[in-house]
Structure formats: structure tokens, C-alpha cells
Amino acid sequence: MTPSKLAFALLCLGSGWFPIRAQESPRVIPITAKRFEYRPNEVHLKKGQPVTLVLKSEDVTHGLLCRALKLDTDIPPGQETQVTVTPGQAGTFTAICNHFCGSGHGNMKLKFIVE
Amino acid sequence: MYSSLKAITEEVGMEKPLDRRSFLKITGTTLGAGALYQVGAAVGLDPQGLALVDRLGRQNGERVTPFSFVQLSDTHVGFEGPPNPLGTKAFEQAVAAVNALPIQPDLILVTGDLTHDSEKEGESLTRMRRFQEIAGRLRVKNVKVVPGEHDAGLDGGQLYRTVFGPSHYAFDHRGVHFVALDNVSQGKPVVGPEQIDWLRKDLARFGDNTPIVVFTHRPLFDLKPEWEWYTGDGDEVMNILAPYRNVTVLYGHIHRSHEFQNGHARHLAARSLIFAFPDPALTEDKKPLPFVPSAPFQNLGIRRLDLSIQGTRPILGVSEVELSSGEFAGTVGIQQILKGDESL
Numbered sequence: 001m002t003p004s005k006l007a008f009a010l011l012c013l014g015s016g017w018f019p020i021r022a023q024e025s026p027r028v029i030p031i032t033a034k035r036f037e038y039r040p041n042e043v044h045l046k047k048g049q050p051v052t053l054v055l056k057s058e059d060v061t062h063g064l065l066c067r068a069l070k071l072d073t074d075i076p077p078g079q080e081t082q083v084t085v086t087p088g089q090a091g092t093f094t095a096i097c098n099h100f101c102g103s104g105h106g107n108m109k110l111k112f113i114v115e
Numbered sequence: 116m117y118s119s120l121k122a123i124t125e126e127v128g129m130e131k132p133l134d135r136r137s138f139l140k141i142t143g144t145t146l147g148a149g150a151l152y153q154v155g156a157a158v159g160l161d162p163q164g165l166a167l168v169d170r171l172g173r174q175n176g177e178r179v180t181p182f183s184f185v186q187l188s189d190t191h192v193g194f195e196g197p198p199n200p201l202g203t204k205a206f207e208q209a210v211a212a213v214n215a216l217p218i219q220p221d222l223i224l225v226t227g228d229l230t231h232d233s234e235k236e237g238e239s240l241t242r243m244r245r246f247q248e249i250a251g252r253l254r255v256k257n258v259k260v261v262p263g264e265h266d267a268g269l270d271g272g273q274l275y276r277t278v279f280g281p282s283h284y285a286f287d288h289r290g291v292h293f294v295a296l297d298n299v300s301q302g303k304p305v306v307g308p309e310q311i312d313w314l315r316k317d318l319a320r321f322g323d324n325t326p327i328v329v330f331t332h333r334p335l336f337d338l339k340p341e342w343e344w345y346t347g348d349g350d351e352v353m354n355i356l357a358p359y360r361n362v363t364v365l366y367g368h369i370h371r372s373h374e375f376q377n378g379h380a381r382h383l384a385a386r387s388l389i390f391a392f393p394d395p396a397l398t399e400d401k402k403p404l405p406f407v408p409s410a411p412f413q414n415l416g417i418r419r420l421d422l423s424i425q426g427t428r429p430i431l432g433v434s435e436v437e438l439s440s441g442e443f444a445g446t447v448g449i450q451q452i453l454k455g456d457e458s459l
Contacts, residue, residue: 100269100303102234
């Protein structure tokens with residue numbers, strides 16, 4: 001490191017200012033699953049910005065699958081399931097319940113709108 | 116064998132793969148309930164074919180000899196709803212169609228969703244018994260089944276196994292190795308590590324040109340994950356099958372006919388016996404196709420598979436068998452069906 005770069009680094013340390021922005025905590029989005037719906041059933045995200053989905057089931061084990069968001073998790077009842085995703089592309093993506101939960105299972109969907 | 120014509124032709128030293136269509140011929144057969152149309156392979160053995168049969172027999176422990184079998188799928192016994200107000204009638208018609216085949220198949224494979232799920236106490240068992248009662252009318256008694264998620268997805272397959280036995284197993288028939296895989300009873304679309312390990316061990320004794328037929332409920336590849344038409348660890352299963360040059364995977368679940376070739380494996384989906392789903396290439400909306408009173412069994416049907424040895428090539432001919440309601444079509448016909456007209 002050159003003397004000038006070293007001096008700049010020490011100045012930054014002393015002033016508490018860093019050229020690299022501190023990592024922001026992901027936004028938290030609670031989602032509840034119950035037969036045969038998610039609440040909310042539409043979630044808006046920003047491309048490149050991580051979010052943490054906090055998933056709960058009110059009845060049986062559900063799933064949440066969305067290949068576009070690299071999301072594939074079970075949602076067992078009686079506990080919180082947290083998943084952090086960072087959308088890599090804009091668009092509208094449908095997530096489905098991929099843990100069979102009864103006759104309305106095929107219609108259990110959640111729409112992610114990434115802007 | 117039949118799954119990969121390229122593999123077959125490589126084996127016999129031909130430069131170009133043989134066009135499967137060149138083996139197919141159209142035939143028509145009339146059944147009591149109406150016309151049955153099928154596309155089937157000619158069956159025959161010549162000296163070259165016999166030599167191949169002998170070679171496969173030495174490797175497999177059993178001679179490969181011509182036979183036919185039938186695939187039924189997604190009977191959904193107990194389903195009630197607008198997409199099909201006729202309940203089990205298509206299933207019953209399918210049984211009649213199989214019984215009327217001039218040459219009876221050696222076995223029947225049923226690729227899942229034998230019943231529609233119910234949470235009413237005792238109802239699932241009633242529906243499974245009803246399935247057995249209707250399937251019991253088949254002249255062929257060698258009926259092999261696998262579960263669908265509607266049979267086994269809610270209780271981990273416990274009741275299914277009590278009624279039907281193991282949900283995965285294997286057997287040999289006339290030189291062909293059949294493998295039943297369960298990709299539903301864990302709730303999610305997976306086969307699971309235990310079953311994959313079992314499959315690896317099960318296949319270890321076979322040579323790479325052993326004809327293998329896998330039958331399961333969900334597709335073992337990503338057909339349409341957004342519609343849950345996939346198996347999460349399907350790639351692992353297919354990797355185990357990859358060294359084998361003659362693999363056919365029969366499945367249901369998607370309620371429509373579909374064919375997909377990947378490497379040496381040919382994947383074939385059967386139509387259901389309850390209602391059809393649309394083509395996912397044409398719509399994002401996974402809604403059953405509407406019931407058409409003038410053609411109550413439209414888009415439903417069964418599949419017949421004929422194993423033959425033609426020349427030096429074992430071939431699996433695929434026949435899509437239509438269920439025609441004949442004179443029972445139309446409003447009057449439906450009323451007769453709903454009344455349980457036994458003349459069908």
C-alpha cells in the first residue's frame with residue numbers, strides 16, 4: 001500500500017466514514033400459509049434487493065416453490081421458516097405449494113412481482 | 116430395446132437411427148362400446164431377432180419375448196365435479212376396452228391417483244376398495260400399481276400400503292425389468308435418498324442393454340415445475356438409469372399424453388380417466404378442460420404397449436386407445452350412463 005492510500009484509510013477509520021456502504025438488513029416479509037391460500041397472495045420485490053420471507057403455516061405442512069427465485073422450502077406448522085431471497089431478474093413469477101395439502105392444493109399460489 | 120432407436124441401431128451397426136414411425140401401422144378394432152383406434156407395431160421374430168433375444172436372455176437371466184401390457188392412469192375414484200360428472204364411468208369403460216382386446220395383455224400398470232383424496236373418515240379406504248372392485252373386473256389379473264399424491268400425499272402413504280402393498284418395488288417379466296417408483300408419499304415431489312439407494316442396488320445386477328420400464332406418478336424431469344409437473348430429485352434417478360440404453364419411463368399426473376426423449380430414456384405420460392389438463396405451452400392457467408356432453412370421454416384414454424422383436428431390433432410399440440361412447444354420446448347417452456346402464 002502506498003503512503004497516500006494508507007493515509008486515506010487511516011482518515012476513513014478515524015472519521016468513521018467508509019467508502020463501502022454497510023450491508024443493509026434484508027426487508028422482512030411475513031407470509032402465512034393455510035389450506036389453500038397464502039396471505040398475502042401477492043408480494044412486490046425489487047430486483048437485486050434481498051428480502052427475508054418469514055413463513056408460517058396455520059394448519060398442515062405446506063411448501064413454497066418458485067424456481068425463478070431459487071426458492072424451494074417446506075412450511076411445517078408450529079414454527080417459523082425463514083428464507084432469504086435476492087431476485088435476479090424483473091418479472092412476475094408464480095410460486096406454488098409443492099407439499100400436497102388436499103384437494104385444493106393445485107390452486108394454492110403466490111405471485112411475486114419483481115420490479 | 117425400444118426406448119432409444121439410436122441405441123438400437125448403434126448396437127446392430129447401422130449408420131442412421133431408424134425412424135420409429137416406420138415400425139408403426141394403423142389398425143382399427145371395433146369394440147362393443149364403439150370404435151377403438153390404435154397405432155401398434157407389427158409383432159414377429161426372425162432368426163436375427165432370435166439371436167438378439169438369446170443374447171439379451173443370457174444377460175438378463177430371462178429371454179426377452181414379445182408381449183403386450185397396458186397403462187391406465189389417474190382414475191381418481193371418488194372425484195366429483197364439473198370437469199367430469201360421470202365419476203368412474205371412464206375407468207369402467209377402460210376396463211371394458213381392455214377386456215375386449217383381441218390379445219389380452221400380460222399385465223396392467225396403473226400410474227397413480229387411483230383414488231381422489233378425502234378427509235372424511237373411512238372414505239379413502241372406501242374409494243381404494245372401489246378401485247379394487249372395478250380393476251378386479253379386468254380379465255388380466257396381473258395388475259401393478261403405484262400411488263399418486265391423491266392416494267398417499269396426506270398420510271405418507273400409510274393407508275395406500277395397507278391396501279395395495281409396497282409403494283415401490285421391482286419385478287422381471289419376459290426379460291424386461293420393471294421398476295415401480297413412489298414420488299408422492301413424502302408430500303413433496305421427491306423419490307428420496309432411501310429409494311434412490313434401493314434403485315441403485317436393484318439395477319446393479321443388470322447389463323446396460325437390459326430393457327427397463329420405470330413406472331411412477333409424476334414426471335422424472337422438469338416438464339412444468341410451475342404446475343408441479345416435476346420430481347425434485349428426478350435427475351438423480353435418471354443419472355442412475357443413464358448407463359442403461361433401453362429405458363422407458365411411464366407416468367401419469369399431467370392428465371394428457373406427452374412424449375419426451377432424453378438420452379437413452381423415453382418418457383411417456385398417459386392420459387387420465389377422469390379429466391384432461393390443457394397444454395401448458397398454450398396457457399398459464401392450469402384448469403381442467405371442460406366436460407363436453409357430446410363427447411364424454413374426449414381427451415381420456417388408455418395406452419397399450421407392445422413389445423416385439425423386429426429384425427434385430429426390440430421395439431416397444433405405443434398405442435393410444437380411445438374410449439368412444441359410441442351411441443351413448445350426447446345428452447340422452449349421458450343420462451343412460453348416469454343411470455348405470457350395464458350395456459356399456
